[in-house]
Amino acid sequence: MKLKPIAVLAALFTAAGAYAQDSNTLAIDGETFVTETAAPAHMENVDTIYSGWRFRSTETQALELDDFDNPAFVFVDLGLDLWDQVDGSEGKSCSSCHENVEDFAGLRAQLPRVENGELVDLEDLINECRTERMGAEPWKWSGGDMTAMTAVIGLQSRGMPMNVKIDGEAAPFWEMGKELYYTPVGQLDMACSNCHKDNYGVMIRADHLSQGQTNGFPTYRLKNAKLNSIHGRFKGCMRNIRAKPFKEGGPEFKTLELYLASQGQGLSVETPSVRN
Amino acid sequence: MKHTAALAIIAAIYASMAAAETVKPTDVAFENGAVKVSLTGQPGDPSAGRAVFANRKQGNCLACHVNTNLSEESFHGEVGPPMDGVADRWSETELRAIVSNSKLIFEDTIMPGFYVDSGYERPLDKFAGKSILTAQQVEDVVAYLMTLKEE
Numbered sequence: 001m002k003l004k005p006i007a008v009l010a011a012l013f014t015a016a017g018a019y020a021q022d023s024n025t026l027a028i029d030g031e032t033f034v035t036e037t038a039a040p041a042h043m044e045n046v047d048t049i050y051s052g053w054r055f056r057s058t059e060t061q062a063l064e065l066d067d068f069d070n071p072a073f074v075f076v077d078l079g080l081d082l083w084d085q086v087d088g089s090e091g092k093s094c095s096s097c098h099e100n101v102e103d104f105a106g107l108r109a110q111l112p113r114v115e116n117g118e119l120v121d122l123e124d125l126i127n128e129c130r131t132e133r134m135g136a137e138p139w140k141w142s143g144g145d146m147t148a149m150t151a152v153i154g155l156q157s158r159g160m161p162m163n164v165k166i167d168g169e170a171a172p173f174w175e176m177g178k179e180l181y182y183t184p185v186g187q188l189d190m191a192c193s194n195c196h197k198d199n200y201g202v203m204i205r206a207d208h209l210s211q212g213q214t215n216g217f218p219t220y221r222l223k224n225a226k227l228n229s230i231h232g233r234f235k236g237c238m239r240n241i242r243a244k245p246f247k248e249g250g251p252e253f254k255t256l257e258l259y260l261a262s263q264g265q266g267l268s269v270e271t272p273s274v275r276n
Numbered sequence: 277m278k279h280t281a282a283l284a285i286i287a288a289i290y291a292s293m294a295a296a297e298t299v300k301p302t303d304v305a306f307e308n309g310a311v312k313v314s315l316t317g318q319p320g321d322p323s324a325g326r327a328v329f330a331n332r333k334q335g336n337c338l339a340c341h342v343n344t345n346l347s348e349e350s351f352h353g354e355v356g357p358p359m360d361g362v363a364d365r366w367s368e369t370e371l372r373a374i375v376s377n378s379k380l381i382f383e384d385t386i387m388p389g390f391y392v393d394s395g396y397e398r399p400l401d402k403f404a405g406k407s408i409l410t411a412q413q414v415e416d417v418v419a420y421l422m423t424l425k426e427e
Contacts, residue, residue, distance in 0.1 A: 187388075187403040189379075189396040194386040199355050205332075205339040206351035244398045 020201040021054035033268040040265045052210040063274040072220035072272035075227045079148035088136025108157035112258050114169040119254045122150050141248040147218045147227035154271030164261040177259030186243025213264045216273025298411045301393040310369035315411035320419025328413050361426035371421050
């Protein structure tokens, strides 16, 4: 049942994209999501922000409308198993200490955030519990265990508006992320802004360019049939322009993530979303 | 025997002459938005240029430009203007400049400079110090673009 969508994969790749974002409405389980809203004041030359969902083909969009069709939920189930699984020298599972995963509601919408002078991501918080509290090995940033867990925790914030802090202690990190966003890199000498700010809404070969929003992560991609982390996606975009990617979990990608999250303020968290 | 040796020497001389005639990326002379001399001293091959235009690992020009002449290829990008009739709008020497280093012709353009081997940051190791296209590929693409006439 949940694997059925994969059969339509071939058809999806040949479906031509529409010009600009479409006007479809995303509703899951009767709840309507904000996929379009006024751009935050700090954004220059962009009036409206859109979820990446609005740039996908109707077939890809449909996979996100129902959790039974959404292939990402196979991995959510896997994450729920991990939640109860004892690991490490302390003989504990996540559920030994955290009574309900629902208690993480709202967390995903506010990350990354500054803690003790450092920018912290959901992956850091999870690995901190693993290494400091469970006596377990840290998970790989974009590994299957980690993305399954970030999907489970992110899902608790689904429908809530993205709302990261960018002032105060966060300001210097945000500035650094902004700088990276506009810096051309790679043999193709392009910046994130060239594609996701200056050209969203147009086709780049077979791909319909979106604003590169992060509200749907981790995303299930039809291309690799697994969950993809935010930093994993950044890496892919950098490699496509023949640039040496920054390190997953490193300061560059974290600040870039903060900057992108701040461009999506007000969009609903869609975790776990479906993209091509 | 002697004959073949002599031929080999002549071939070697030709090869070194051809190499000497190839203009290095940093030596391309841009003048009023044009590059007057061929980068290789050899004429471009339009059919090779057509392949480079479409190839995702080479020009991948189709990623950004619609081109009716390549209608057999699916997925033409829309980031830049269509290539139909481009030879009516630009001369050969201007097209050589645009393909070699578009950044010197169109300010802040997203279009990559295809014959540029330095000045970009953080390239993947295997591309460091290299241009996207070779001098001959640039000439081939220019020769191909010159065939795209509407008038």
